[in-house]
Amino acid sequence: MDEEFKRYTLPATAVDLVLFSLQADDIKVGLIRRSEDPYKGSYVLPGRFVRYEEKIEDTARIALEEKGKLDAKSVKLEQLYTFGQDLHRDTRVRTISIVYYGVLPTDKFQEGTLEWFSLYELPKMGFDHKAIVLYAHERLKNKVLWDEFAFSFLPKEFTLSELQRIYELVLDKELDKRNFRKKIVEIKGLKKTAKSKVEGVHRPAALYIYSSSRKSLI
């Protein structure tokens, strides 16, 4: 590439997305298979270049809709980190990547253009996107513990067992049932609804809803 070009050209800026979702009792990540070099055949995060006068949150939302065929209203995205080193989405241009991550609730899932892989069994991935997914997982662990991210995996009404399973899958760690229930209900201010959910040959589970609170679970 010629020196004049480098001197006066700005790097391109893109937004990439790490999308998590609960499917088949596992945390999945939504990826796209590259059909061209570089990294042809590998999987990458869905993303999009930031257009002039496009807020980066909007870029993220458009990427979600166009690349993921997902309803942007159903996914709450948060900024993860901006990677500005060896990220060459396209060999022709130097790219800075602003990465957002978010959770797709199970009841909002729809077949689209993304392919979903277990967080714990990722395929061969292009660029440094695998490292980005792992970084997003670390952030997700914290967010699940300290914020309200766990609820975004689930529909509005959920059982405590379902919620506990989210924590266990995200944290990759088994939790004590009684302690979990005591704490989660109190700390997150869960409210038991009158309804219950029959899901197998066993006692039905009460459905809870989440309102809002500020404490932390460990």
Add this chain to the structure above:
Amino acid sequence: MDEEFKRYTLPATAVDLVLFSLQADDIKVGLIRRSEDPYKGSYVLPGRFVRYEEKIEDTARIALEEKGKLDAKSVKLEQLYTFGQDLHRDTRVRTISIVYYGVLPTDKFQEGTLEWFSLYELPKMGFDHKAIVLYAHERLKNKVLWDEFAFSFLPKEFTLSELQRIYELVLDKELDKRNFRKKIVEIKGLKKTAKSKVEGVHRPAALYIYSSSRKSLI
């Protein structure tokens, strides 16, 4: 601005810095007075556009040296957040701002081109840079509690009183002396040196050094 331009032009990307420092028993932030419109006369964060094939960490480092006349080796910068909305550093171009923050140790301080203002008494600031400083302060509080950021304000050897003062200034909260000392020494694995520091008409304080550890202080 013409539509063709907007359609095919990429936004510019800049790195801005929030630099903290301990001076005169106060946490200060290093700013630059704008000499041109927009926001002429207001203060802004030091920053620099990201050049083609310049890692963003390098952009940050160069900004530190050129705008702040500070030794990049003495300041550990961490990425804060990327602001991609209404940030128009320059009215002519739409700019995305990747913000880094860091702490300048007291013994590395040198007069330069930055002006230092109390974190709690900021001057009139341009763009949304005041909001960014406040956001950085929130992050700093967490980093001081959970990471090793408190030590970066101080020289290698420091007294426990000096360290406690950092926590109090950053957290904007008084701490109990005995509890602080017990916890900080244990949790952060501080080591008492043989030296002590005479600083006034009173008993000298033992100097401590920080090694490394992983626990948390609250």
Add this chain to the structure above:
DNA sequence: TTTAAATAGTGTCTATCCTACTCTATTATC
């Protein structure tokens, strides 16, 4: 040389929180 001023330095007790741990309840199916 005694006194005063100023900060360094130290331990205990109480309340709260975290963790480990096991049995009964309720449903559908055979």
Add this chain to the structure above:
DNA sequence: GATAATAGAGTAGGATAGACACTATTTAAA
């Protein structure tokens, strides 16, 4: 009605956090 499968609940012991007050050591001034 017996079985299988998950829902649901309480207690005790140990660890941790927070409140709290006095003695030690130095320099300067009287």
